[in-house]
Amino acid sequence: MSATLADELSDDAIVLGAEASDWRAAVRLAGAALTATGSTTDEYTAEMIRAVEDLGPYIVIAPGIALAHSRPSPAVVKTGISWVSLTEPIEFGHAANDPVRLVVGLAATDHDSHLATMSNLAGVLSGDLDRLLEATDPEQLRAIIRENTQ
Secondary structure: OOOOHHHHOOHHHEEEEEOOOOHHHHHHHHHHHHHHOOOEOHHHHHHHHHHHHHHOOOOEEEOOEEEEEOOOOOOEOOOEEEEEEEEEEEOOOOOOOOOEEEEEEEEOOOHHHHHHHHHHHHHHHOOOHHHHHOOOOHHHHHHHHHHHOO
16 A cells, blocks of 8 residues: 555545534444545445444544444445544443544455555554644644654
C-alpha cells in the first residue's frame, strides 16, 4: 500500500464533531462515511452493527477508540477507511476502554488489505489522540496524521 492513511481519508470519509445518541448511531456515522466514499454499501454498516451485537464491544481497541468493521463481504466495494470524532463520548460497553471519542470505520476486500490499513492506523493512533480529536477540518486532520506518521 503506497498511499498513506492521510491520503486515503478523503473529505467524504471524515466526520468531525459528530453527535451520536449511542454506539449504534456512532457506527452508522462511520458506515455512512464509508458508503459516501464508495467503499461499501449500506449493508456493510448493518454488518458492522451485527458484529458488535453478536460478539460484544471487541471493536473498542484502545481507550477512547473504536474500530468499526466486519468481515470482507460482497458489501465491500473497495478497501476504505472513515474517521468520526464525537463531541460527546459514547459508551460501547467495554470494561476498560469506554467511553469512545473516535470511531474509525474500516472496510477491506481481503485479509491483506485489512492488515496493511491496520498497520498504518496503529502508527497514527499511537500519536497524540487529543490533538487528532481537536482537528476542526479534514485538511487539518490529514496534516496531523502526516506529522504522526513521519
